[in-house]
Each structure stands twice: as structure tokens, then as C-alpha cells.
Amino acid sequence: MSSKQTIAVIDFETSGLGPTAGGRATEIAAVLVRDGQIVDSFQSLMKTGVWVPPFIQALTGISNEMLATAPPASQVMRELASFTRGLPLVAHNASFDRGFWQAELSLAACEPDPAHEFACTVLLSRRLYPEAPNCKLGSLAQFHALPDMGRAHRALADASTTAHLLLRIQDDVSRRFENELQGMAVSHGLLNRLQRSSKTALKRCIQDFRLAQERQEEGQEAVA
Template structure:
């Protein structure tokens, strides 16, 4: 029975190599399409949040000033995720911050990451774009709290993952669409996707 972690960060900017830090993290543990546990916390990394990012996320410097230290939050998050594989929307972004924040506390990461944005580009090429809110609107997925807050975005990514799994399974007569298949999709060209999925269906 596969359990995956669905991860989302909010941050002070786009790149940890430029000194940006995480301000919030949310993780869902999902087993057979059901959320079995949640982790969420603001985190204080001692980094000022620019005004444009405050407007985007609603996370203020005052909120961060009373939040737990980033080192504490990341140690707890790492224990929560354990060795589970991770899925995120625009996973290269979240993976960079996951790795960088863990490096700040002297912890290595061994997680495999897969990306719902890259998978959606292969399965929904007709979408206006492949941002998470756009896909949620197009596919009429449930929306929770404010966009650009970590838990709301993690929940939306989970709904997108479930829809991707359902559509792939139905369209290609596959019984199971697991993490490995999503990871394989993201490195397959769009033109090669039908052949890949048809070959997997033929093995059943």
C-alpha cells in the first residue's frame, strides 16, 4: 500500500541560492487517495518577507516573528515525511527549498520527487497554462483556503493528483497509477506519452 507525501512551501522569494528562505510548509500523507495525516507550520528563518510576497501569500513579517524557528519546523517535517516519496506542483521549486532548509539544520534528504505540473503538461496539453489554480478551475477541482498558503495549495495538488490518476487510469485502462508512473511521465515527451501508457496497459 503506497503512501506519498504531498508538499508545498511558501517562501520569501524564488531561489534559496539567492538567500531566500521558507516561511511556511505543509505536508499531506496520502494513502490510496485518502489523506491519512497532515503537517503544517509557519517558520521563522530570520529573513524579511518583501511587500510583494506579503501581498501574494498573506503571510506577514509579524506572523513570522512569532512562528517557530525554521530549524525546529524542518526537523519535525523531515521526521513526518520520513522516507516517503514526495509529490509537489512545480516540484523543482519545492525540492530546492526542501533540500536547502534541511541543509541549514545539517540533515541530508533522500526523497524522490515527482511533479504534478509536469505530469499535467503531458495529460492536459490543452490547458491555458499549467499553474495550479488554472488547472483547478479547468478541471473543477475543490478549493479550500486562500491560494498561496501552503496547506491550501497542498490540498489542491492532492486533488489534481487524484484527477490525473483517475483520468490516466480511465483513458488507458490502467488499474493503478502510482508514484513511479507519475515520475516516469514527467521525463517522457508529450508525443511519447500514449505509447508509454499503452505499453503499460498491455502488460496487465
């Protein structure tokens, strides 16, 4: 059972360097997932004044000329912060996207949103699909026969592919651990716990999470 909560799946394209080394985002996309479906999306190029080297231009298809006429990064990030307000986040190789997310929001003077906690489809795939050839997004898309969302290394295509991977993960967890879930939805909170669990402790992780949720609900009912 996939969760009815809305999750924002994000992806950045960048100038090639990390934000601590002077790298900047060149494109961002966010895809909203709810109740087993993609329900909305946001995508924009971002003008930062950064120079994009030729090999990154060839990889992404995003040229310096395209970025020269893009909307300012601060404007894009403010719009994106509004689009994802109150939503937990998912990314493929989330440590990379988290770095740019935090850096670009800070440069845009956007207040941090406590709901913006990341879950990572790389970490989840390592635990759930040890038989996969590797955890690259394209490899996992082929492994699971996910829909073709267009050119790789463009933000909306990669975010959409990651969204389909997230839906597959939620569905597989729901079916594989039906007894442990006992009807509980596969929420972002559960995925966040699973990504930190070992491969051999997934059942116990789900059981512990479900019991904690039940105790929390019982406590709320008692207070009410």
C-alpha cells in the same frame, strides 16, 4: 486505479528569492495521499530571521510579525522530515519546491532521505491536459473543478489543491490507459516516468513501465 502507496504532497511559501540567492522558506505544508484519499497533513510557519518584502506579504498574507513568533525553521524541518520519512514527494512546479526542500533540510542538518524523489504536477499536466488554458495551479483547479481549499499562496491550501490535482491525475491515467495498465496501480514511480515522457509516447511509457515491474516481480519470486 490509484496507488495504495502513501505520497507526500508538499508546498513552500518563501521570502520571494530562490535559496541560492538568499531566499528562505516562510511556511511549509505536506499533505499525505493514499488510495485515492487525503489521509493526513502537516503545516507550520517557519522562523528564519529573513525579511519578507511587502509585495510577498500581500501575496501570501504572511507578515514579518507572524514569522517573529513562528517555530524555528530547523525544528519545523526536523518534524517534517519525520512526517514524510520514507515517502516519495509531489509538488506543483517541483523544481522550485525541491530547491527549498534541499536547502532547508541541509540548514537543519537533516540527513537526505533517498525516498524523497519528486514528481511534478506541472510536468504531468502539460502531458495529460494540453487543452488546459495553462498549468498554473489555480487555472488547473478551475479546469478540473477541484474543491476550493482556501486562500491561494498559503502552503496548506496550495498543498491540498495539489493533492486533489494528483488524485485527479492518477484517476485520469487509470481510466485513459486502462488497457496499458492491465490492473497496475498508478504509482509515484509511474508518474515519475510519465513526466519525462513526450505527449505522444505516454502509452508506450506505461507499457514499458508495467513490463519492467512484472520482470522485477518475477525475479524476486525466483530468488524467494
